[in-house]
Amino acid sequence: MAQLTNTYRATGLRAAPSLRQRIDLPRRVVFGAAASMIFIVVLLLAFITWQGLQLFIKDGVSIGQILSPTWQPDSTSPNLSFGLLPFIAGTVYVTALALLISTPVSVGLALFLSEVAPGWARAIVQPALEIFVGIPSVVWGWLGITILVPFLSHTFHGGMVLSLPIAGDVFRVPGFLTGFSWLAGSLVLSIMIVPTITSVSYDAFRAVPQELRTGSLALGTTRWQTIRHLLIPSALTGVLTAIVLGMTRAAGEALAVQMVIGNSPSMPAAITQPVTTLTSQITLDMGNTVFGEPWQDALWTMSLVLLVISISSVVLVRVINKRRMGA
Amino acid sequence: MPTTATYTEPVLRRIDVTAPLVADGSAAGSDQIKIATEHVSIKYGEKVAVKDVTLTVQARSILALIGPSGSGKSTFLRCFNRMNDLIPGAKVQGQVCLDGENVTDQDVSVVELRRRVGMVFQRPNPFPMSIYENVAYGPRRRGMNGRRQLDELVETSLKRAALWDEVKDDLRRKSGLALSGGQQQRLCIARVLATEPEVILMDEPASALDPVSTLRIEELMRELREAYTIVIVTHNMQQAARVSDVTAFFTMADDRAGYLVEVGPTGRIFTRPTERLTEDYISGRFG
Ligand SMILES: Nc1ncnc2c1ncn2[C@@H]1O[C@H](COP(=O)(O)OP(=O)(O)OP(=O)(O)O)[C@@H](O)[C@H]1O
Ligand SMILES: [Mg+2]
Numbered sequence: 001m002a003q004l005t006n007t008y009r010a011t012g013l014r015a016a017p018s019l020r021q022r023i024d025l026p027r028r029v030v031f032g033a034a035a036s037m038i039f040i041v042v043l044l045l046a047f048i049t050w051q052g053l054q055l056f057i058k059d060g061v062s063i064g065q066i067l068s069p070t071w072q073p074d075s076t077s078p079n080l081s082f083g084l085l086p087f088i089a090g091t092v093y094v095t096a097l098a099l100l101i102s103t104p105v106s107v108g109l110a111l112f113l114s115e116v117a118p119g120w121a122r123a124i125v126q127p128a129l130e131i132f133v134g135i136p137s138v139v140w141g142w143l144g145i146t147i148l149v150p151f152l153s154h155t156f157h158g159g160m161v162l163s164l165p166i167a168g169d170v171f172r173v174p175g176f177l178t179g180f181s182w183l184a185g186s187l188v189l190s191i192m193i194v195p196t197i198t199s200v201s202y203d204a205f206r207a208v209p210q211e212l213r214t215g216s217l218a219l220g221t222t223r224w225q226t227i228r229h230l231l232i233p234s235a236l237t238g239v240l241t242a243i244v245l246g247m248t249r250a251a252g253e254a255l256a257v258q259m260v261i262g263n264s265p266s267m268p269a270a271i272t273q274p275v276t277t278l279t280s281q282i283t284l285d286m287g288n289t290v291f292g293e294p295w296q297d298a299l300w301t302m303s304l305v306l307l308v309i310s311i312s313s314v315v316l317v318r319v320i321n322k323r324r325m326g327a
Numbered sequence: 328m329p330t331t332a333t334y335t336e337p338v339l340r341r342i343d344v345t346a347p348l349v350a351d352g353s354a355a356g357s358d359q360i361k362i363a364t365e366h367v368s369i370k371y372g373e374k375v376a377v378k379d380v381t382l383t384v385q386a387r388s389i390l391a392l393i394g395p396s397g398s399g400k401s402t403f404l405r406c407f408n409r410m411n412d413l414i415p416g417a418k419v420q421g422q423v424c425l426d427g428e429n430v431t432d433q434d435v436s437v438v439e440l441r442r443r444v445g446m447v448f449q450r451p452n453p454f455p456m457s458i459y460e461n462v463a464y465g466p467r468r469r470g471m472n473g474r475r476q477l478d479e480l481v482e483t484s485l486k487r488a489a490l491w492d493e494v495k496d497d498l499r500r501k502s503g504l505a506l507s508g509g510q511q512q513r514l515c516i517a518r519v520l521a522t523e524p525e526v527i528l529m530d531e532p533a534s535a536l537d538p539v540s541t542l543r544i545e546e547l548m549r550e551l552r553e554a555y556t557i558v559i560v561t562h563n564m565q566q567a568a569r570v571s572d573v574t575a576f577f578t579m580a581d582d583r584a585g586y587l588v589e590v591g592p593t594g595r596i597f598t599r600p601t602e603r604l605t606e607d608y609i610s611g612r613f614g
Pocket of ligand 2: 400401402530560
């Protein structure tokens with residue numbers, strides 16, 4: 001490089017070296033920032049992994065015990081057990097139900113905004129969604145406690161039964177004890193992830209070229225057929241990405257969920273019963289533990305599980321989008 | 328017309344009112360009038376894009392629309408299958424008759440109309456799905472599900488579009504997007520043929536293609552003419568001369584509204600135009 005620069009000097013072409021000098025400084029800054037960013041991330045990952053593995057290495061807890069449903073982490077307890085299954089199952093179930101509720105609503109809203117809504121409706125809904133995102137979790141949790149939880153315990157305290165004429169009771173759920181429940185957690189989450197799923201799928205629908213819509217309509221299809229058979233398949237990878245992002249957000253949300261979920265460290269039995277999740281248990285317990293004791297190591301293991309969940313979803317998004325490129 | 332054999336009765340109107348239409352025919356093809364426009368004017372908001380166009384198209388003939396940019400050729404073409412309905416602010420006045428039925432009436436089913444009047448666009452717009460699914464898209468949407476029936480229709484459509492031999496080996500595996508531009512355009516033509524139309528509209532169908540692909544499309548049009556009525560917009564004078572039976576020349580008035588200067592058999596328009604404007608345009612571009 002230096003030689004090349006000298007050659008330019010020698011031939012009197014000074015433009016090239018001066019150009020180099022101008023690029024150099026910003027480049028160094030950017031590289032430096034990127035490098036330190038990567039360094040910090042790697043350090044964090046290594047730290048959480050290390051801490052998360054202590055439960056196995058230092059405390060000699062087996063994987064089998066981790067996957068048991070019994071959670072008795074207090075060192076004074078006679079039969080100490082670090083079963084994380086209730087938390088993992090709680091996170092999975094609460095997130096799954098939230099997605100089940102939120103996805104149709106959000107994707108429907110995205111479709112409406114992108115395909116049906118007149119400009120002014122879009123102009124109202126989009127900023128509204130942005131405001132939505134900005135509402136802190138504690139506010140959602142508070143609304144959950146003051147409105148949703150009492151509403152649920154009032155309305156469904158007798159439980160829910162779905163009876164069909166011939167099949168009989170196809171679906172029966174015991175009544176709410178207090179309203180703090182799996183369902184309450186999922187409902188609060190489902191509202192919180194609406195903006196994520198909506199805006200990402202909206203972008204996916206907008207990314208479908210207009211000429212494809214025109215091409216479809218020109219073949220004598222209805223607007224609904226065009227949405228159903230052209231738009232949704234074309235935007236599918238984007239919509240799946242949106243759902244995965246919503247899932248990540250839901251699985252990682254702690255505060256709002258913890259406020260309405262009842263926090264009972266037992267396996268989720270029914271949507272009307274209290275459950276707990278990885279995040280809510282970590283926030284609840286972290287004040288009660290001492291650094292280095294097995295209980296705290298178990299919380300680190302729970303963080304590691306969360307980390308694995310979110311890394312998997314990042315990978316999942318990548319795989320989904322690779323597919324799109326390949327198609 | 329083998330591909331239109333499944334049409335028992337072309338019913339466009341939900342309410343059945345059939346007004347017989349009399350118009351003077353000219354040149355080529357059969358003597359049956361397929362399309363007739365009467366005093367068609369098209370506005371975008373307040374702007375008049377097409378002013379008072381009256382012409383007829385014979386069944387199984389090719390009409391070429393030529394004229395300078397902005398003279399309203401595309402706008403006029405879109406009134407045959409009511410694609411202007413999709414443009415906010417666009418208003419069509421006058422009558423557009425397909426087999427004597429006025430298709431601009433609100434009670435006409437645009438879905439049915441667009442099945443009978445297919446359209447090929449300037450830029451090839453294959454759907455992001457397999458070649459097979461691209462062609463089967465239209466038929467599936469009107470409820471054709473039988474595997475055998477679809478296979479057959481896909482094959483005949485691709486054959487008619489002169490694409491079959493190039494794609495038959497990976498119909499289902501290859502995406503329509505993975506074809507070359509010329510192949511994509513023939514795929515789009517096959518897609519239209521699969522809906523079994525009677526009329527095919529083409530808006531500069533070869534302008535994005537290389538000369539070889541262009542010639543293939545032109546050959547194809549000559550073959551399709553045996554069974555379909557075709558209206559094509561083109562900027563390529565040679566193309567209009569080579570391909571079409573009748574040529575209509577559009578230009579812009581002083582207020583920039585497009586209008587029809589003259590229409591007649593292609594041979595006459597290119598050799599002995601009656602209007603000075605046509606002659607200037609053709610000699611400027613053609614000579
Ligand atoms: N969607 C639209 N909204 C408003 N005005 C339009 C629209 N489409 C076309 N126009 C106007 O209508 C007039 C005719 O346009 P049109 O596209 O029909 O011309 P054209 O003859 O097809 O031109 P070209 O040869 O460049 O394709 C132009 O002045 C154009 O600006
Ligand atoms: Mg045009």
